[in-house]
Amino acid sequence: MDKMRTTGTGYEAREPEKFSRFLYRQKVVFLVAFVGYVCAYLVRNNFKLMSKDMIEVYGWNKLNVAFLLTCFTVTYGLGKFFMGALADRVSLRKLFAGALGMSALLCIAIGFTRQFAVIAILLILTGLIQGALAPSSQAMIANYFPNKSRGGAIAGWNVSQNVGSAMLPLIIGVLGVAAPGNISLAFIVPGVMVLLLAFLMWKLGGDNPEAEGLNSLKEMYGDEGEPNVGEDSDTTLSYWTLIKKYVFLNPGILLVGFINAALYFVRFGVEDWMPIYLSHEAGFSDAQFLTAISVLEWVAVPGSFLFAWLAVKFANKMTIIGAIGLFLMAGLIFYYETIHNTGGSSYAQLLIVSGLLGTLIYGPQLIVNILTLNFVPLKVAGTALGFVGLMAYMLGNLGSNWLMPILADNLSWTASYMVVAALSALSGIGYLTLSRRERKAVKVHETNNDD
Missing domain, CATH: 1.20.1250.20 (MFS general substrate transporter like domains)
Incomplete structure (x- = not known):
């Protein structure tokens, strides 16, 4: 404190x-x-x-x-x-x-x-x-x-x-x-x-x-x-004018919304389809894939705390941290999709990868909420959060619900997860494009000591 x-x-x-x-x-x-x-x-x-x-x-x-x-x-x-x-x-x-x-x-x-x-x-x-x-x-x-x-x-x-x-x-x-x-x-x-x-x-x-x-x-x-995003004259603007200016026509919020949609596709593309993919395609037992799902959720907790610590340590550099996490996620998805081909050690590897997936799914995703609040005046924060959330569920969640099985049935599960990996990498690039805007919006007192 x-x-x-x-x-x-x-x-x-x-x-x-x-x-x-x-x-x-x-x-x-x-x-x-x-x-x-x-x-x-x-x-x-x-x-x-x-x-x-x-x-x-x-x-x-x-x-x-x-x-x-x-x-x-x-x-x-x-x-x-x-x-x-x-x-x-x-x-x-x-x-x-x-x-x-x-x-x-x-x-x-x-x-x-x-x-x-x-x-x-x-x-x-x-x-x-x-x-x-x-x-x-x-x-x-x-x-x-x-x-x-x-x-x-x-x-x-x-x-x-x-x-x-x-x-x-x-x-x-x-x-x-x-x-x-x-x-x-x-x-x-x-x-x-x-x-x-x-x-x-x-x-x-x-x-x-x-x-x-x-x-x-x-x-x-x-x-x-x-956040330093408003102007003195904005205090006289109506609420609807403010949300039009800072939410619907705000390039930063629009990009954050599309990133969030991609991240929700990644999240639900992995989590919702783990039971079917790991049992039908990868050949793991019910007990094994249920344990993997549990490991993903529990390791996500300390993983999220790690990102919380980074958010305090680097208050206006979360875009860079998120991008690094998402690039790692893209590589991890490639490995996750081939893990069942590695022989007898595959289950131990699955548990390790599941824990890392939990950290890299929820860590970069929480950065969306931070950026949303940093890119708008606090008086329209609720609307901005709701708008970004709407894009996540209507594009990302529903997209993963339908596209993942369609690709798996008509091509392969590999094709499905390549889409997940590609969206993870593209989200990382999106974060990097927002780094300058983040530094401008979030003024912090930066020192090299531990104050």
């Missing part, structure tokens, strides 16, 4: 009590955003994890499941944009906690029905409501963290999705032991847990320091407080 105390205005000395209160609220707001987003995953992936059991018990088929997954994916992408725009207009604290509570209620409702049409409607609503959680939680962090530490805070927050993704299967596994065959509990129990925590988020969350009688980041830190 000492790193966060550096100011260019001497504010800490002039207002020590206010600054101390600000640092306390900074920690609390981060914890609310982190824990709240862990909770988001506890009421998001329930259907995906229970789909196999629902096919067997409810008499569905794979197309039923694919349709329901698409219901969530499409509406979640749209929800990210529209709810992100709403986050710039309403209380972040209330939107975040309210959306979390509503997500929990929808999750509980799914546990009380077997009707396909009803579940489809509930998943559509879940996608729209959950779309508010990432933009509002990241915007909260952006409003409380200056340039020097914002990237590290966002990177640390990003680990919450891995924690939530890893916790939910454990919770469902325990429930499965306690009550075998009871699908409803997998929705109801996590939903009740999150609903109770949502009340805590409502009480402890924050909008911005000014709303609490504190000074703005600009007043406390000077040019090192907020």
Whole structure:
């Protein structure tokens, strides 16, 4: 936290009590955003994890499941944009906690029905409501963290999705032991847990320091407080003019959006197709590929912390770090696709490669959120995050859902993964083209010591 105390205005000395209160609220707001987003995953992936059991018990088929997954994916992408725009207009604290509570209620409702049409409607609503959680939680962090530490805070927050993704299967596994065959509990129990925590988020969350009688980041830190992307005259512009200028017509944000779409293709192209590829093509057993998937998620946590540390150490050089990671990813994908041809040692290699994939998928991806916040004024941060998220799901996620199997069926899995590798490399090039813009937008006090 000492790193966060550096100011260019001497504010800490002039207002020590206010600054101390600000640092306390900074920690609390981060914890609310982190824990709240862990909770988001506890009421998001329930259907995906229970789909196999629902096919067997409810008499569905794979197309039923694919349709329901698409219901969530499409509406979640749209929800990210529209709810992100709403986050710039309403209380972040209330939107975040309210959306979390509503997500929990929808999750509980799914546990009380077997009707396909009803579940489809509930998943559509879940996608729209959950779309508010990432933009509002990241915007909260952006409003409380200056340039020097914002990237590290966002990177640390990003680990919450891995924690939530890893916790939910454990919770469902325990429930499965306690009550075998009871699908409803997998929705109801996590939903009740999150609903109770949502009340805590409502009480402890924050909008911005000014709303609490504190000074703005600009007043406390000077040019090192907020992204240097706006102009003085922008204060008189309407909200819609601001988002047109800084989101829809902002070359930096548009490029970040396309990079994010490519990264989501890479992420879901690897993760979603690991079970089928590793079992049908590579010949690994169920236990082996499930272990590999678990290793990918768990190693992604320390891997993301590594990128969080780099984000603090090199606050305005994240584009270069991301590019290096993505070039390494492109090479790793080539190796991943041939690993089953290496004989008896292939499983050990698979586990190592899976861990590296987790780090190189989530590390460069979290940089997207950092750059998005650095390239827009904070007053339109929610809209920018939602817009970039919309591109990710509508282009990247849906693209991997359809293109990967089409290429695999008509050409080969090698062709599918060559597309993944190419998109990884192109994303790295995209990052490099943004490095100059990043240095211009993010002013930090750089020294060679450890202050």
